[in-house]
Amino acid sequence: MxxxxxxxxxxxALDAVLASAPGRPTLPVRLTVELAGRARAHLPVDPPLTVWDPCCGAGVTLTVLGLLGAGITRLVGTDADPEPLDLARRNLALLDPGGLAARAADLDALAARHDKPSYADAATAARTLVPASTPTWSVAVADARDTAAVRGALAGASPDDAGPDLVLADLPHGIRTTWAPPPARAAAADDGREPGGEFLRAVVTLLRPEAVVVAVGRGRTVALPPGVRPLERVRVGHRAAVLVRAGALREG
Structure with missing residues (x-):
């Protein structure tokens, strides 16, 4: 690509500033910025921009966009798993006034305690970072397939309550997430072994037609429903991404 x-x-250095946890994979910083830039090129208007990550995990994707993407006014993170959301709040707090200075102080303390130059370097990086945007943000527990819960989390997500402009989702790893579950797999979807097609289908029902969805997965491609044409497809290493208009998915 x-x-x-x-x-x-x-x-x-930015990776060192962000909080993460083992077993919580995140998108590379450069890929995150590139995918968001490509999506914005397909939106009908320029900023302000509201971004939603429906499987936000530790909130790294949203925080990277707030730090490096201009014109973002609102970031919303939801996840079915509550465990990583404290990390998401820590990361997104970097965008608040004084957030990066507080993180730098924490890293200085770690450098002194453990005598690790890497912590001192990260502290320096935190002090030199200037967020490209100053968005409001929120994080909530919500399964993307539960439209009522997500609708509550997204309430007030944009000034006109029209919903997010951009969805950027790094799809769950280790399980197959599809737009529409094959009938033979419906029982497995119901018993929780895999999310089934409700995931991305439900995401689309909460968006205005002109919104852009970016779905990232591992493998050669991210499949779309029959007849739905993507805006773009990209591949980087072992990841594939598809950009698609929300309205096209509703009609597909």
């Missing part, structure tokens, strides 16, 4: 919206840069 040719990067058009994310110049090459060393993001190791």
């Amino acid at each position: 040719q990067y058009r919206h994310a110049p090459a840069a060393n993001h190791a």
